[in-house]
Amino acid sequence: MKRLAILLLAFSLSPLTQAADRFKICWSIYVGWMPWAYGDQEGIVEKWADKYGIEIDVVQINDYIESINQYSAGEFDACTMTNMDALTIPAAGGLDSTALVVGDFSNGNDGVVLKGKDTLADIKGQRVNLVELSVSHYLLARGLETVGLTEKDITVVNTSDADMVAVYGTDDVTAVATWNPLLSEITSMPKSSKVFDSSQIPGEIIDLLVINTETLKQNPKLGKALVGAWYEIMANMSGSDDSAKKAKTYMATASGTDLAGYEAQLDSTEMFYKPSQALALTNSETLVTTMKNVANFSFKHGLLGDGAPDAGFIGIEMPAGTFGDSNNIKFRFDPSYMQMAADGKL
Numbered sequence: 001m002k003r004l005a006i007l008l009l010a011f012s013l014s015p016l017t018q019a020a021d022r023f024k025i026c027w028s029i030y031v032g033w034m035p036w037a038y039g040d041q042e043g044i045v046e047k048w049a050d051k052y053g054i055e056i057d058v059v060q061i062n063d064y065i066e067s068i069n070q071y072s073a074g075e076f077d078a079c080t081m082t083n084m085d086a087l088t089i090p091a092a093g094g095l096d097s098t099a100l101v102v103g104d105f106s107n108g109n110d111g112v113v114l115k116g117k118d119t120l121a122d123i124k125g126q127r128v129n130l131v132e133l134s135v136s137h138y139l140l141a142r143g144l145e146t147v148g149l150t151e152k153d154i155t156v157v158n159t160s161d162a163d164m165v166a167v168y169g170t171d172d173v174t175a176v177a178t179w180n181p182l183l184s185e186i187t188s189m190p191k192s193s194k195v196f197d198s199s200q201i202p203g204e205i206i207d208l209l210v211i212n213t214e215t216l217k218q219n220p221k222l223g224k225a226l227v228g229a230w231y232e233i234m235a236n237m238s239g240s241d242d243s244a245k246k247a248k249t250y251m252a253t254a255s256g257t258d259l260a261g262y263e264a265q266l267d268s269t270e271m272f273y274k275p276s277q278a279l280a281l282t283n284s285e286t287l288v289t290t291m292k293n294v295a296n297f298s299f300k301h302g303l304l305g306d307g308a309p310d311a312g313f314i315g316i317e318m319p320a321g322t323f324g325d326s327n328n329i330k331f332r333f334d335p336s337y338m339q340m341a342a343d344g345k346l
Contacts, residue, residue, distance in 0.1 A: 021053065021054045021055060022054065022055040022056075022057070023054065023055065023056050023057070023077040023078070023215070023219070023222050024056075024057045024059060024075070024076045024077055025056060025057070025058055025059070025076055025077060025078040025079065025209070025226070026058075026059045026060070026061045026067045026070065026071060026075075026076045026078075026079045026080070027058070027059075027060060027061070027067070027079070027080040028060065028061050028062065028063070028064040028067045028080060028161075029060070029062075029181065029254075029255050029256070030064075030080070030109075030179060030180065030181075030207065030255075031109055031180050031181065031251075031255070031262065031265035031266060031269050032080075032103050032104040032106075032109075032207040032269055032271065033080040033103070033207065034251035034252075034254060034255050034262075035103075035230070035233040035234070035237065035247075035251065036058055036080065036209075036233075037058075037060065037250070037251060037254045038233060038236075038237070038247050038250050038251050038254075039058070039229050039230070039232075039233045040058035041250060041254075042247075042250075044229050044232050044233055044236075045058055045225075045226075045229045047229070048224075048225040048226070048228045048229040048232070049225050049229075051225065051228070052221035052222075052224055053221065054221055054222060054225060056222070056225060056226070059076070062162055063160055063161065063162050064081075064131065064134075064161050065085075065089075065131060065134065065160075067079055067080070067081075068081050068085055068089045068090065069089065071090060071210070071212075072089055072090040072093050072095050077211060077212055077215050077222065078100065078209055078210060078211035078212070078215075078222075078226065079209075079210055080207070080208070080209055080210075081207075081208060081210050082134075082135045082205055082206060082207055082208065083099070083205070083206040083208060083290070083291065083294060084134075084135050084138055084205070084294045084297070084298065085134060085135065086099065086208060086210045086331055087291070087294060087295065087298060087303075087304075087314065087316065087331050088133065088298045088303035088304065090210070090330075090331075091314050091316075091330035091331040092298075092303060092304050092305050092308075092314060092330075093305075094330065095212065095330070096212070096213040096214065096329070096330050096331075096332075097210050097211065097212060097213055097330065097331055097332070098210065098211050098212075098213045098216055098331075098332045098333075098334045099208045099209075099210055099282075099331075099332065099333045099334065100208075100209050100210065100211045100216065100223055100226060100227065100334065100337060101209035101226065101227060101230050101278070101337075101338070102206060102208055102272060102278040102281060102282050102333070102338070103207045103208060103209065103230070103271070103272060103278070104206075104207050104269050104270055104271045104272055105198075105202065105203050105204070105205060105206045105207065105269075105270045105281070106135075106179070106198040106205040106206075106207065106268070106269060106270075107198060107199050107202055107268050107269055107270045108197045108198055108199040108267075108268030108269075109179055109180040109183065109197075109198060109265060109268045109269050110135060110136060110139050110177075110178070110179045110180075110183065110197060110198040110205055111139070111177070111178070111179075111183050111187070111194045111195075111196060111197035111198065112128075112139065112140055112143055112175070112176070112177045112194070112195050112196040112197070113168075113175070113176050113177075113178070113183070113186050113187055113192050113193065113194050113195070114126075114174065114175050114192070114193050114195050115168075115173070115174040115175065115189075115191050115192055116174065116191045117174075117193065117195070118193040118195065119147075119195055120143055120144075120146070120147050120195040120196045121147045121149070122195070123144075123149070123153075123154055123175055123195070124149055124153045124154065125153065125154070126154055126155070126174055126175045127154070127155045127156075127157050127173075127174070127175065128140060128154050128155065128156055128157065128175040128176065128177060129157045129159040129164065129167055129168065129173055129175065129176045129177075130157070130158070130159060130176060130177040130178065131158070131159065131160065131161050131164075131178075132156055132158035133301060133303055135179070135205050136177040136178055136179065137156065137177070137301070138204075138205070138294070138297050139177055139196070139197075139198060139201070139205065140154075140156075140177045140196075141297060142200075142201050142204070143195075143196035143200070146196070146200070154175075159176075161178065161179075161182060164176060164178050164182050164186070165182055165185050165186060168189065169189065180265045180268070181255050181256055181257050181261070181262075183197075184257070184261060184264065184265060185256075197268070198268075199268065202270070203270075203281065203286060203290060204290050204293065204294070206281070206290070209226065209230070211223065211226070213332060216334075223337045224337060224340065224346050226337075227275075227337040227338060227340065227341050227346060228341065228346040230341075231274075231275060231341045231346075233247070234271075234272075234273045234274070235273070237251070237273075238271075238273040245259070248262055248263065248266075249262075274342075275338045275339070275341040275342035276342050278335075278338050279335055279338055279339060279342060282318070282319060282333050282335045282338065283319045283320060283335060284320060285320045285321070287318050287320060287333065288318055288320050288321050288323055291316045291318065291323050292311070292323050295311040295312065295314070295316065295323060295324060296311045298311070299311035299313070311324070312324035312325055313325060313328065314328060314329075314330050314331065315328045315329035315330065315331075316329070316331045316332075316333075317329045317331070317332040317333065318332075318333045319333065319335055
């Protein structure tokens with residue numbers, strides 16, 4: 001009876017705590033997040049959840065921004081997203097969030113494509129379809145800087161990632177900024193040229209598994225299970241044996257491509273297959289500089305909230321230092337669970 005009362009109270013407080021031992025994470029299609037699909041399919045996530053006496057539901061959401069919105073609304077305990085989107089959506093909305101897994105950074109997987117033109121400078125005066133205020137928007141802005149242009153020289157057209165390929169196939173659309181696997185599909189279409197990509201700003205677009213900070217604090221077993229599962233998946237896919245081929249083939253098919261296509265995407269991704277690789281970035285001063293740049297872009301575009309007086313309005317806590325207001329920390333990079341994995345203590 002007492003347990004029932006506790007569960008009813010938890011249900012009334014928040015969707016995130018409906019059951020103390022059951023959690024939900026969501027992901028969307030992207031080369032660096034397909035491992036979660038494989039880990040779910042192969043029972044790796046379930047195995048690690050069982051180890052810690054919990055349940056973890058892994059759910060695919062077709063629309064990337066919608067997945068983050070659902071996480072921010074409390075429908076999921078953790079969600080795959082980039083460093084910028086973690087700052088500008090859940091953190092800016094007041095949800096204290098933690099980067100639990102630093103999975104990779106885009107090293108060519110995000111790009112700007114023009115139809116019938118082959119240099120970035122040709123984008124001047126064009127309408128550019130992209131997921132507005134996402135990393136694609138950030139990438140475009142950084143690219144424009146390299147050719148002496150600003151966003152005033154183009155017109156942004158907000159387009160869902162779920163619609164991007166179809167929209168680009170129409171005659172009226174001549175410029176897009178997007179990510180893989182959409183990027184690969186679009187660049188393979190006639191008269192298409194990739195004129196700028198994330199390899200030209202390495203380490204700035206970081207792919208994460210972000211978790212509700214309070215949920216992690218109350219349920220460290222969830223953090224251990226997710227990180228443990230992640231690095232088992234990484235070990236499975238990083239080799240050259242049949243097991244790795246099987247894993248990557250599944251991820252390829254699930255993302256709408258073949259093994260060769262998926263491996264091409266991996267070639268333009270700096271995957272952190274080992275926790276030591278992720279820790280090197282997470283613990284670095286470079287991360288502080290990157291997040292400062294991201295915060296400046298976000299403030300300029302009004303993404304930190306109407307009341308934000310400056311780019312440091314939201315505190316971002318990192319091992320090498322805090323950027324922004326230390327009294328308003330809403331985004332954290334916590335390397336402790338990845339360190340456990342590196343030390344073999346999960």
